[in-house]
Amino acid sequence: MKFATAIIAAFGFSAVANANLIQRGYDDDNDDDSSPTPIYNPYTAGGGITTFPNRFALGAKIDGDIYVVFELSDGQIEYGPKKYTVPCVTPTPTPTPCEEPTPNPITYTHPNPHKPWKRDGFDFDGDDSWLTFDSSYGYDWYTLKNSVLRDSKYRIGEIAANHQFQFDSPVQPDALYSSGFSIVHDDGYWLLALNGKTTFWDSPVNDNGIYKIYNAPINPKARKIELVVLVLL
Template sequence: MQYSTIVSVALALVSAAQAGYVRPRPITEPDCEPTTTPCEPTTAPCAPTTTACCQDSDVTTFSGEFALGVKELCNDDDAIYLVFELPDGQLEHNGVTVDCGCHTTTSTTPCAPTTTPCVEPEPISDCDDKKKRWYKPKPKPTPKPTPSPYGLSSLCHPYCSITETSDCTTDFFTLCDSILKDGKYRTGEIVANHQFQFDSPVQPDALYNKGWSIEYKDDYYLLALNGCTSFWECPVDDCGLWKLYDASIDSKCKEIEIVIIFKDEECD
């Protein structure tokens, strides 16, 4: 074999080997330190009671303020992660747990009625029709009860609560006529990408901006949207930061419930 032929064959073999070789991608680390630690039980689920409750579901108006917490449905240790609000109204949690305890109302009086009496409507006058042979009495209009304010004293089951700190760092919310408001009086809504946040004015293409309620379920008072208490948390990064949604938008999302954490005291 001639020398030039040997060189050509060797170069061809080297080229073929290089063509099949893939340089491994460098392993990169996240830019921040993880904010979460291995899960440890921080609170036990509130034991259900057998006493009759004046109202423990479909509460659309609440007289006090409350914070929000996230409870992962796949998490067996019942950890509750405190939700905070960004300046632009988005809701997030970063794995910080809160031991909200199980508290009961100090009221010893029976549950107050959840509706106030309505003014009796005036009877319908149909004197002229009585002269007609086909006359039938018109039905008397039925008054609709007006919901009364529903507050901590009306809670019948043990509930989660939190005391505001002196620096007022906890974000609190209100519920009135199925509409959520934050501390800046922005409206809670599910926007077009299914994210749960607060806006003012509401976004024109928002999916929901009303229909919120408080439901007692799974030993907790939970936030519900149109009666549904299932929500989702989806990761923002690899450092333990999560945003809240009403639907799963990614394979890494986890199904959650949003726990109502009632405010114990007014912030000074």
């Protein structure tokens, strides 16, 4: 009897402790995607890639469109109206040319087609669904090693206390996450994930189409987005 009472007491304490782990942020009907668990195991979280050999950029995917993510000098990341686009290719034979692409298209090609390799149990060469970009475009790029993101200045990717996704060195002492990132394949795209979850959120900075990125909805204007991995060639 005493043993049963001890179990019930322990369970009650655990429930209270877990309740205290609820993240701060705008309450969007308790959407589970906005509250990833603080506990992360890179070997079991959705089978994602936690170490990636290439540098890569990120694109914010909304309603089928992908907008290029850029980094400010202080490490904050945003995205604006610049789209990642695939060049127009006129089918042959056909008398009617296809529509012209948007300005500054980025080529969609298979990365390293003559240099197959395997890393962490997945076959990069056997999958042509990776979106890529040429280094000459000068996009901000990142690396992923052991679930830790770094930018070109070797700052660490983190989710700050206000849920904002940014890069800092050193990591802010009250940051919610500074590891737990992976790359996962979902619905035809390779996406950045946090604790196995691919849902991120945006919030407008101004009326010119600039948005910051968060891991939770911070206000009623927040929208769900996904972050597509664009491999640097």
